[in-house]
Amino acid sequence: MHIPDGFLTLYVTIPAFIITIIFWAISFKKIKITDQQVPIMGLLTALFFAP
């Protein structure tokens, strides 16, 4: 599902970037992680990097 470089036109990439940046801003403000969840998040990120 990873779309490589050069497959999309500017009319698609720019709106996608705008929507994504809005969601990034919301997420960085609203993210809440307790100390107990820090190892879990590293584990999950590493787990879903591979398959």
Next chain:
Amino acid sequence: MMMNYPIIGGTTAHLLGGASIGLIIGPFAGLIFVTIILVLQAFLFGDGGLTTLGANVLNMGIIGVFIPCILFLVMNKLFKGTGKKLYAMIFISAFVGDVLAAIAAGTELGLSTPTFQYGLSIAVPAMAINHSIIGVAEGIVTVVLIGTLLKLRPDVLEKSPILSKLPIFQNEPEPKEE
């Protein structure tokens, strides 16, 4: 997301994991972690790209994480998931999230016709049909992962913003000290 299986239509399919990440640590944290994974893969492994990073995060990070979480919350309010119903809810939310992410990717590819050869009528069914098979695998993986955590370490899931809304965690009687 690193192991890509080639599918019919010239693109690839892989497991997402967005549903598991979103359900265990919440959608906002999940978006950040999917972004980290995608940036690493784009820079180090040539999987994806810098100009299409926005589209990839939109597919896998926003649609693939937020839709399962919203769907799970709605189904939890409707059905009060316990036992087998809970596993069915997790499976359905993971499956729908995966297929919707694939449909979004197909739509983006189909809309950019001058650079991508095929239109919407070819790109969307090619992505959706093949990813509905991957979606079943995704659902099974998510059910196994969250089911194991629920049985062995429920204290880990107690603080997650999504799964703590389950009736298992809410009706727990607090020990009274006298």
